[in-house]
Amino acid sequence: MSEAADRPDPAPAEPADAIEAPGAAGSALRSAALLGLFTLVFTALMALTQDATREPIRASVEARRLELIAQVLPRADYDNALLEDTVTLPVLPALGLSEPVTVHRARLGGAPVALVFEAQAPDGYSGAVRLLMALRADGTLAGVRVVAHKETPGLGDYIDPAKDRASPKWIAQFAGRDSADGARWTVRKDGGDFAYMTGATISARAVTRAAGRAAAALAPVRDTLFALPAGSSAEPAFR
């Protein structure tokens, strides 16, 4: 190995700089040009990498999305291209999100199966809790998952099944609930139907109420939502 030869290199270039001082302007120009060259080369490297990775990344993001949806709606329940069969909801207060929400429409042999969409609980213990929900064509919920939250670790985070140590998971009780049962959509402490953990009621209450609100808002218009052409806006359903 030849590394030993160039290893001792204690004072890099400093004396040389001092000698070059008279031509300082030239040296500055040379540095600027070199810096520009380095920027060009490494930007090109990043651009090439981005180009080469664009397609695989798109594919894996899509696969990840389908995996997430599979947690609220089993894959065997539908056979259409869920990510393409969508309508866009206008901003609805009941969904708790400030941007338009995309609804995926699951179908089996062309028949409506479920609507998959995101909603948000604005009133978690430490900020908003983002939910992914699936509402079946018969008006019951197929499932709810917490996709993003900032609840206290070890206390309120049992709403996230990955952190929930109970069995069955707290979030599992949403499956099969009827969206028409308005008043029952809160924790038992408030007279509702949902279990919660003592000492961390706020997180559970926020999620249950938000899920109830969102389900109640979309259930009445579900037939219209299924009938709209793919890719269209769902504005007409809410007139």
Place this chain on the structure above:
Amino acid sequence: MNADDRALYGDITRKGLWENNTALVQLLGLCPLLAVSTSFVNAVSLSLATVLVMALSGGTVAALRTLIPHEIRIPVFILIIAALVTCLDLAFNAWLHDLYLVLGIFIPLIVTNCIVLARVEAFAAKNSPLAAAWDGAAMGVGLLWVLALLGSLRELVGAGTLFGGIDMVIPGAHALQVFGEHYRGLLIAILPPGAFIFLGLLVAARNAWVARAQARASRPPAAAVSA
């Protein structure tokens, strides 16, 4: 590999893992360290990504060191590190997506870790590519063992578990319930102050160890003189 090289690489390894440990001695790059060391799995994941970035950037800078003018070296180093991390991030996302889901959030975080720039400036700019890559890896592994220990301690005290979240890395594996189902956890260990407290304890333990080793090393000659 001749004896000289072996001495050099041994020296780099020893400095990276213990004598010049980034977390316990240099106390550099603590920001991501403290944020991420809430559990063993998180801590090890961040460190692994750091090992990779440090080895890669050290090697690249060392290979280009004769081309980089001394007065603009810092912007060029930053450019190289940022470009490498970006490429690594994209490549992981595209071709190692499962691993990316675990390490992904940590990779961009590494750019903010000043230890990478510090090693590039202090070592890679003056040494051969192989030695610089080795130095980066050794520094990274030094970070890894301290972070793993810190993460384990915080997780153990804070949640009563070990290896929580391991199922993200190894599907089907489970966290260990060390103190049993009923341990409620000491929340402060997982919150940011816990990171400072436990890091302080680790630094103190290392200092005590070093002080004792030095005292022991200096005692035999003294005894010989008095005899």
